[in-house]
Amino acid sequence: MDRLDPKDLSELLALLAHDLRNPLSALLTNINFLRTCPIPPDGLEVLSDASLCCAMVSQFVTNLDVISRSLVDSTPSCRSVSVSKVASESIGRLSSQAKAQGVKIRLASESEGPNIWVDPRWVGRALDNLLANSLQYSQTGSLVTIELAAGDEVGIIIVLDDGPVVPPELRSWALLMEAQNDAKRRFEARYGRGLGLYCAAQAARIAGARVALGERAGGSMFELSGPLAR
Numbered sequence: 390m391d392r393l394d395p396k397d398l399s400e401l402l403a404l405l406a407h408d409l410r411n412p413l414s415a416l417l418t419n420i421n422f423l424r425t426c427p428i429p430p431d432g433l434e435v436l437s438d439a440s441l442c443c444a445m446v447s448q449f450v451t452n453l454d455v456i457s458r459s460l461v462d463s464t465p466s467c468r469s470v471s472v473s474k475v476a477s478e479s480i481g482r483l484s485s486q487a488k489a490q491g492v493k494i495r496l497a498s499e500s501e502g503p504n505i506w507v508d509p510r511w512v513g514r515a516l517d518n519l520l521a522n523s524l525q526y527s528q529t530g531s532l533v534t535i536e537l538a539a540g541d542e543v544g545i546i547i548v549l550d551d552g553p554v555v556p557p558e559l560r561s562w563a564l565l566m567e568a569q570n571d572a573k574r575r576f577e578a579r580y581g582r583g584l585g586l587y588c589a590a591q592a593a594r595i596a597g598a599r600v601a602l603g604e605r606a607g608g609s610m611f612e613l614s615g616p617l618a619r
Contacts, residue, residue: 395460402457409450417443441489448521449583455514456584459591465508467597469618472502472537472544475509479516480535483524491529494520502537503544505615511596512615518589519548519600519611522581526552526609540614548611553577555609560602564590579609589613 393401420439428436473496480494487494505512523533527550536547555563556577562568563578563586572578572586579586586600589611593600598615 399457399460402453402460406450406453406457409453410447413443413447413450437489441486444485445582448517451514452518452583452585452588455511455588455592455595458511458595463595465511465595465597467506467508469504469506470509470512471504472546473498473500475505475512475516476502476535476537476546479513479520482513482517483520486521486524487533490524490527492524492527492531492533494524494533494535496535496537498535498537500537503539504618505544505598506618507598507615508596511592512598512613515589515592515596515598515600516546516548516613518581518583518585518592519613521583522579522585522589523548523550523552523609523611525582525585526550526579528552539617542617543614544617546613548613549605549608551608553579553609554604554607555579555602563602564600 417440420436420443423436424433476496480496483494520533520535527533531551534549536549538545538547553576559575559578563572563580566587568578569580569584569587572580581587581589586602590600593613593615596615598613601612601614603610603612
């Protein structure tokens, strides 16, 4: 069989993501309906676990969209958006997962932070994947902190956690597609479920932003940066 060209493969992945959302949406609707019915406490716990699993699967489906879009060249629909808004919306989307894992997410910056010139949809998907990775590698009772900053011509969202630090020699490698199979077998590479770090990097690129891995005070640091809006 002839190999699919990137455009055809992109369209098939987008179609698959669309089709997966229909049964997932129906499942979430049924779970939410059951929450309104008389049910014992242990049953409510089961429903909460099921809701969390659905949220995680929804993130994986979203990453199919990221991979689909990454296969074709396209111009991002950039506009000015505050890093505070990007961070707050991502925290909201990941709040149920954080609560289920007993991890707190704190937005440390009091100011709105700078505005960046990016595609809001895709930069949000990038941050979702970085936050999901922090939650995946955080211990129960720990704290994930988000800081907002302005650098030289860029606005930055910084994600800090006390999980393993990716060694300097693996930081660029861990974001590559070809690294994911090996990264899954290397704890220090912080493989993210659903190809999380790879999809974070790709979503950022699509948005007109970039992702970098680093370290601060012995803990892990992710940076999501985009050009300052003029």
